[in-house]
Amino acid sequence: xxxxxxxxxxxxxxxxxxxxxxxxxxxxxxxxxxxxxxxxxxxxxxxxxxxxxxxxxxxxxxxxxxxxxxxxxxxxxxxxxxxxxxxxxxxxxxxxxxxxxxxxxxxxxxxxxxxxxxxxxxxxxxxxxxxxxxxxxxxxxxxxxxxxxxxxxxxxxxxxxxxxxxxxxxxxxxxxxxxxxxxxxxxxxxxxxxxxxxxxxxxxxxxxxxxxxxxxxxxxxxxxxxxxxxxxxxxxxxxxxxxxxxxxxxxxxxxxxxxxxxxxxxxxxxxxxxxxxxxxxxxxxxxxxxxx
Amino acid sequence: xxxxxxxxxxxxxxxxxxxxxxxxxxxxxxxxxxxxxxxxxxxxxxxxxxxxxxxxxxxxxxxxxxxxxxxxxxxxxxxxxxxxxxxxxxxxxxxxxxxxxxxxxxxxxxxxxxxxxxxxxxxxxxxxxxxxxxxxxxxxxxxxxxxxxxxxxxxxxxxxxxxxxxxxxxxxxxxxxxxxxxxxxxxxxxxxxxxxxxxxxxxxxxxxxxxxxxxxxxxxxxxxxxxxxxxxxxxxxxxxxxxxxxxxxxxxxxxxxxxxxxxxxxxxxxxxxxxxxxxxxxxxxx
Numbered sequence: 001x002x003x004x005x006x007x008x009x010x011x012x013x014x015x016x017x018x019x020x021x022x023x024x025x026x027x028x029x030x031x032x033x034x035x036x037x038x039x040x041x042x043x044x045x046x047x048x049x050x051x052x053x054x055x056x057x058x059x060x061x062x063x064x065x066x067x068x069x070x071x072x073x074x075x076x077x078x079x080x081x082x083x084x085x086x087x088x089x090x091x092x093x094x095x096x097x098x099x100x101x102x103x104x105x106x107x108x109x110x111x112x113x114x115x116x117x118x119x120x121x122x123x124x125x126x127x128x129x130x131x132x133x134x135x136x137x138x139x140x141x142x143x144x145x146x147x148x149x150x151x152x153x154x155x156x157x158x159x160x161x162x163x164x165x166x167x168x169x170x171x172x173x174x175x176x177x178x179x180x181x182x183x184x185x186x187x188x189x190x191x192x193x194x195x196x197x198x199x200x201x202x203x204x205x206x207x208x209x210x211x212x213x214x215x216x217x218x219x220x221x222x223x224x225x226x227x228x229x230x231x232x233x234x235x236x237x238x239x240x241x242x243x244x245x246x247x248x249x250x251x252x253x254x255x256x257x258x259x260x261x262x263x264x265x266x267x268x269x270x271x272x273x274x275x276x277x278x279x280x281x282x283x284x285x286x287x288x289x290x291x292x
Numbered sequence: 293x294x295x296x297x298x299x300x301x302x303x304x305x306x307x308x309x310x311x312x313x314x315x316x317x318x319x320x321x322x323x324x325x326x327x328x329x330x331x332x333x334x335x336x337x338x339x340x341x342x343x344x345x346x347x348x349x350x351x352x353x354x355x356x357x358x359x360x361x362x363x364x365x366x367x368x369x370x371x372x373x374x375x376x377x378x379x380x381x382x383x384x385x386x387x388x389x390x391x392x393x394x395x396x397x398x399x400x401x402x403x404x405x406x407x408x409x410x411x412x413x414x415x416x417x418x419x420x421x422x423x424x425x426x427x428x429x430x431x432x433x434x435x436x437x438x439x440x441x442x443x444x445x446x447x448x449x450x451x452x453x454x455x456x457x458x459x460x461x462x463x464x465x466x467x468x469x470x471x472x473x474x475x476x477x478x479x480x481x482x483x484x485x486x487x488x489x490x491x492x493x494x495x496x497x498x499x500x501x502x503x504x505x506x507x508x509x510x511x512x513x514x515x516x517x518x519x520x521x522x523x524x525x526x527x528x529x530x531x532x533x534x535x536x537x538x539x540x541x542x543x544x545x546x547x548x549x550x551x552x553x554x555x556x557x558x559x560x561x562x563x564x565x566x567x568x569x570x571x572x573x574x575x576x577x578x
Binding site for chain 1: 300301302303304307331332334337338370372373391392393394395398399430432433434435436437463464465466467468469470471475485487488489492493496499500503504517518519541544545547548549550
């Protein structure tokens, strides 16, 4: 069965997607890719997907008031805990962005003037990508709730593809933060890679997101990107890794080639011919040894 | 005056801008900085003030009272989030799925699901001269950021008047937490970096702000890396580029150790002055 590797960072901008995309290129057609950073998905900029299959994603509901049936009793607004039904221009209207779709208003409306409609919160895709493999990715609609469910959808599709084909790995680009999308990204992972940077924010966010990883009892390793930016902070991160029994996978130096690669629409291992490429390649091999 | 600082992509410099701008503006103005990135709040690593207030923040969840429950199943039926489940002769509540809508509790014919409080985070207020700093942090394992953001905004609204400049460091992305953090703002500063990732996510953020009918402008951080496409896009779309904060290893090093930048790096101060002018002009029109 394909092993699932989830790459997360807590903090944004640590180089998570660049490194994930490099792993995808190194593993070629033996790894299915899942971009679970559905809120601001960027993997497709490096993987050249063809968007061969796309499907709408529905999740959650939204209340709609039929003004002709409404007798303006205000019961709906009274029970709404999200202040989503203001009385404006002498009528009750649902504020789409505040409505959480709990349906309480419809249940107390004496004239059945309120209906709940299911919401299209985005699209997901299965694509052929330039590595000769497949990628599952998604685009979340603006302001949509339930990105955790869309993440789960993306992951389940990637798993299905991996089971049907002969794949060794599912490589997952996870979501930022510590909330519901990350929890969804982590579920079912065989191994978690934490990408961090030696900054006060990097260390702070690493500790918080690791607390979550630990809660799920998952094995983890860490890549310190831009390690030479602040060697003192790097050694603090290493102390933390040692204390928590997290594999120290690699130190990646601060180099302009890292950004130049993205600017050229390429992964580091395609663009760089020197030390960055070597380090990332060794890291991937090391990671595979640990997992197998 | 409420200014939200947001970005589609994470790690573009929201916190760098929020903390430096708030600290700089507080030299002459009353400023409130609020960290609404409750999943990973970082502003507090750069602002060293005195802790003057703290409180625990709670969300309300139903608690099953077995003695009075008739197992009618209404609670399960009315919960749209599958947070209340009837299993045989038991009612199970899943707090992390609960949106605190009160439907199950208030529609229970025997009052067997009273709402009780569950801790979801901590709010802290710090003070440093003219600068007040509010930070909320989500408890690990708690999945929903929106209720904590909402309560934090409410705290700020009740405590501070309109004379202060309020700066909201928002969460990344374009989904519900960002909407919650920016929907009351008078103006939104979108921070981006001049790379393909930065541009792609900036476009998503712009789409979000248009949907919210917000006035917004762009700040380019790490100016000098990548390419010119972000600026070209903004010019084409007639979106103001208010400032360009340069990229340098020195800046990255200062940031890495938790230092503010503008006293050390005059190019950063110059850009903050541009943003200050912009905000003060804006303040006159509001």
